[in-house]
Amino acid sequence: MNRPLLTGGLAVAVLGAIVLFMLRQGPQDYVWNLSDDLPRPSVPANNPMTDEKVELGRWLFYDTRLSVNRSMSCEACHIQALAFTDGQARPVGATGDLHPRSSMSLINAAFAARLNWADPLTATLEDQMLTPLFGDNPIEMGLGGREGALLSMLQEDSRYPQLFNEAFPTQDEPISTLNMVRAIGSFVRSLVSFRSPYDRYLAGDDTAISASAKQGEQLFFDERFECFHCHGGFNFADSSTHESTRVERIAFHNTGLYNIQNSGAYPEGNEGLAEHTGERRDIGRFKAPSLRNVAVTAPYMHDGSMQTLEDVLAHYARGGRLIEEGAHAGDGNTSPYKSEFVRGFEASDEEIAALIAFLESLTDEEALTDRRWSSPWTSRISRRETRREGESLSHATPGKD
Amino acid sequence: MRAKLFHMRLTAFSILILVLSGCSERQSVELVFSASFGEQPVSCTSSAPSLNDLRFFVSEFSAIDADGKRVSLGLSDDDEFQSPAVALVDLESGDGSCTNGTPELNADVTIQLPKDADFQSLEFSVGVPFASNHQDPLSAAAPLDDSAMHWHWRSGYKFMRAGLDTGEAVSWLHLGSTGCVGQTRAIQSCKNPNRVTVTLPYQAALVRGVDVQLDQLFLEVEFSADRQFDCSSGPLEESCLAVFPALGLGVNTPQAVFRVTPE
Numbered sequence: 001m002n003r004p005l006l007t008g009g010l011a012v013a014v015l016g017a018i019v020l021f022m023l024r025q026g027p028q029d030y031v032w033n034l035s036d037d038l039p040r041p042s043v044p045a046n047n048p049m050t051d052e053k054v055e056l057g058r059w060l061f062y063d064t065r066l067s068v069n070r071s072m073s074c075e076a077c078h079i080q081a082l083a084f085t086d087g088q089a090r091p092v093g094a095t096g097d098l099h100p101r102s103s104m105s106l107i108n109a110a111f112a113a114r115l116n117w118a119d120p121l122t123a124t125l126e127d128q129m130l131t132p133l134f135g136d137n138p139i140e141m142g143l144g145g146r147e148g149a150l151l152s153m154l155q156e157d158s159r160y161p162q163l164f165n166e167a168f169p170t171q172d173e174p175i176s177t178l179n180m181v182r183a184i185g186s187f188v189r190s191l192v193s194f195r196s197p198y199d200r201y202l203a204g205d206d207t208a209i210s211a212s213a214k215q216g217e218q219l220f221f222d223e224r225f226e227c228f229h230c231h232g233g234f235n236f237a238d239s240s241t242h243e244s245t246r247v248e249r250i251a252f253h254n255t256g257l258y259n260i261q262n263s264g265a266y267p268e269g270n271e272g273l274a275e276h277t278g279e280r281r282d283i284g285r286f287k288a289p290s291l292r293n294v295a296v297t298a299p300y301m302h303d304g305s306m307q308t309l310e311d312v313l314a315h316y317a318r319g320g321r322l323i324e325e326g327a328h329a330g331d332g333n334t335s336p337y338k339s340e341f342v343r344g345f346e347a348s349d350e351e352i353a354a355l356i357a358f359l360e361s362l363t364d365e366e367a368l369t370d371r372r373w374s375s376p377w378t379s380r381i382s383r384r385e386t387r388r389e390g391e392s393l394s395h396a397t398p399g400k401d
Numbered sequence: 402m403r404a405k406l407f408h409m410r411l412t413a414f415s416i417l418i419l420v421l422s423g424c425s426e427r428q429s430v431e432l433v434f435s436a437s438f439g440e441q442p443v444s445c446t447s448s449a450p451s452l453n454d455l456r457f458f459v460s461e462f463s464a465i466d467a468d469g470k471r472v473s474l475g476l477s478d479d480d481e482f483q484s485p486a487v488a489l490v491d492l493e494s495g496d497g498s499c500t501n502g503t504p505e506l507n508a509d510v511t512i513q514l515p516k517d518a519d520f521q522s523l524e525f526s527v528g529v530p531f532a533s534n535h536q537d538p539l540s541a542a543a544p545l546d547d548s549a550m551h552w553h554w555r556s557g558y559k560f561m562r563a564g565l566d567t568g569e570a571v572s573w574l575h576l577g578s579t580g581c582v583g584q585t586r587a588i589q590s591c592k593n594p595n596r597v598t599v600t601l602p603y604q605a606a607l608v609r610g611v612d613v614q615l616d617q618l619f620l621e622v623e624f625s626a627d628r629q630f631d632c633s634s635g636p637l638e639e640s641c642l643a644v645f646p647a648l649g650l651g652v653n654t655p656q657a658v659f660r661v662t663p664e
Binding site for chain 1: 501502503537538539540547548549551553554555556575579580581582583584585586588592593633635636637
C-alpha cells in the first residue's frame with residue numbers, strides 16, 4: 001500500500017469529519033424563562049426545544065385557518081389574559097358542537113404528567129392537541145380528514161415556508177402535519193412562568209402578599225383543609241412531572257361534585273376516568289389541575305359548574321355538593337366514590353377570605369401579558385392575509401392528498 | 402473435490418428454490434366489500450335509510466382448509482388503502498347524507514391467497530392489529546395516516562365508523578379498543594380490544610366479496626325521530642349493548658353483520 005496516500009487520505013477524512021461536526025445542524029440549548037432553582041419541563045426526545053420552533057408554533061397557535069371554517073384558532077379556547085382558558089363553562093367548537101368539558105389553562109401545562117381532565121393515557125402536549133385539531137366527537141377545530149387542504153394552505157402561505165425551514169433546518173420538505181404539531185407543542189411547552197406575587201414572597205419579598213394571604217397560605221397547607229394533598233407542589237397540582245422526575249405520580253380524584261340519585265353516578269358523557277377504564281370506582285375521578293392563576297380561570301371544575309372561588313370553597317367545606325332538584329339531583333357528600341380527602345371542614349368567614357386572598361396571590365400578571373406569548377398576527381401583519389377570498393378549508397376538497 | 406462440493410451446493414440450492422416457490426405460490430384475489438340494509442344496497446345517496454358513514458379497517462386475514470389447517474394471508478401494499486398488515490375499506494362517498502365524509506372510495510381488498518389449495522373458510526379481523534394500533538398517527542404509513550380514522554381520544558384507531566341516516570335522525574357507531582393502560586404511543590395492553598372476528602364460508606372461485614348488513618348491526622336500535630343513537634365503545638356506555646352483540650363482542654355468539662357475497 002502507498003503510505004503517503006494513506007496518511008494524506010486519513011488526514012483529509014479527519015478534517016472532513018471535524019468540518020461536518022462543526023456544521024451540524026443541532027439545536028442550541030434552549031433557554032427557559034425560569035430561574036435556576038425551578039425544575040425544567042420534560043421535553044420529548046423527538047421534539048427538542050428551539051426558539052424557531054416556538055416562534056413557528058406561536059404563529060400557528062393564533063392562526064384561524066387551523067379550523068375547518070376559519071372561525072377559530074387555538075386562542076378561541078385559550079385566551080392569554082385568562083391564563084389561556086376562555087371564561088366559559090364549556091366551549092363550543094368551530095361547527096357548533098358543545099364540548100362536554102371546560103377549557104384548561106396552558107400556563108405550566110408543560111409540567112403536567114397527564115393532559116386533559118380525566119385521561120390516563122395522554123402524556124405529551126403533542127399527543128393532546130390531536131384531539132382538538134382532528135377529533136369529531138365533539139368537533140373542535142374540525143380538521144379530521146382535511147390534512148390535504150391544511151398542508152396546501154401552509155405551503156402557499158407567504159410566511160410559513162420560511163418559518164418551517166427555520167424551525168426544521170435539516171429537512172428538505174419541512175411542511176407536514178407532524179412538524180406543525182411539534183411546533184405548536186414547542187410553543188405551548190414554552191408557556192412556563194412562576195412570577196406571581198406568591199413566588200416573589202417565596203423568594204424573600206415579605207411585602208409581596210397581604211397578611212390575609214399569608215394566613216391563607218398557612219390554611220392551604222393545613223391538614224384541616226387538605227388543599228395541598230391534591231393541589232400541592234411547585235405547581236399546585238397533582239400529576240406533575242419535570243425533567244428530573246423519577247417516579248411518575250398520576251392521580252385522579254372524585255370530589256363529590258355529583259351523586260345522581262345517590263348512586264354515585266355523574267352526568268352521562270362526563271363520568272371522568274371511568275370513561276377510559278370502565279371501572280365503576282373511577283366514576284367522577286378527575287385530575288386536580290394547577291391552581292396557579294385560578295383567580296382568572298372561572299368558572300371551575302371539569303364542566304364549569306362552579307362559578308366562583310367562594311362556591312368552590314363552600315363545596316369543599318361541605319364535603320361534597322348537594323343538588324336538590326333536577327336531572328342531577330343528589331348529595332355529593334355521601335357519594336360512594338368520593339375521595340377520602342374531601343371530608344368537609346369548619347372555617348370562619350375570615351379564614352375563607354384568607355384562603356381566597358392566597359389563591360389570588362397565585363395570579364401571574366406577567367404571564368397574562370407577556371408579549372412573547374401574544375398573537376403575532378395583530379401586532380405586525382394585517383389580518384388581510386387570514387381573510388383571503390374563498391380560501392376556507394371547508395370549501396377545499398377534503399382528502400388525504 | 403471442489404467440483405463435487407459445487408454440485409452438492411447447486412442441488413441443495415435448486416431444491417430450496419423449488420420448495421420455496423411451491424410454498425410461496427400465491428395469487429392476488431380481490432374481495433369486493435359492499436353495504437346493504439334489508440337486502441337492498443345502501444349508499445350516501447340512497448333513499449332513507451342511507452349511509453351517514455361507513456369506513457373500517459380489516460386485517461389478520463387467514464384461510465382455513467378442510468382439515469382445519471390455517472394459513473395466514475398477506476395483503477398487497479398499494480400505499481394508499483392497503484399496507485401488508487391492514488386495509489381500509491371506505492364505502493362512503495362524502496356526498497348525500499355522508500356529511501363528514503370524503504370523496505375517496507375503496508371497496509376492494511386484495512389478499513394473497515395460496516394457489517391450488519382447497520380452502521373452506523376465510524377469517525379476518527375488523528380492526529387494526531395491536532402492534533400497529535398505538536403508534537404515532539402522524540408518522541404512520543397509509544392507510545393509518547388518515548386523521549379521520551385515528552381516535553386520538555382513545556389513543557388508537559377507530560376500527561369502524563358506521564352511521565345510518567333514517568331521514569329523521571342519525572345513528573352511529575365508532576368502534577375501538579378501550580380500557581388501555583400505559584401512555585399514548587407506549588400502550589401496554591387494552592382490557593377491551595373490541596376487534597371483530599369474521600369467519601365466513603369461502604371458496605375463491607365462488608365468492609365475490611363481503612357484504613356489511615347495516616340492518617343487522619343496528620337491529621336492536623330503536624330508530625326514532627327525536628332520539629339520535631350513538632355508541633363510542635365506552636366501557637360504561639349502555640347504548641353499546643345494543644350493537645356489540647351483533648359484532649360478537651361481549652357475547653359467545655359470532656358476529657352477524659358481515660356475510661359472503663357470491664359470484
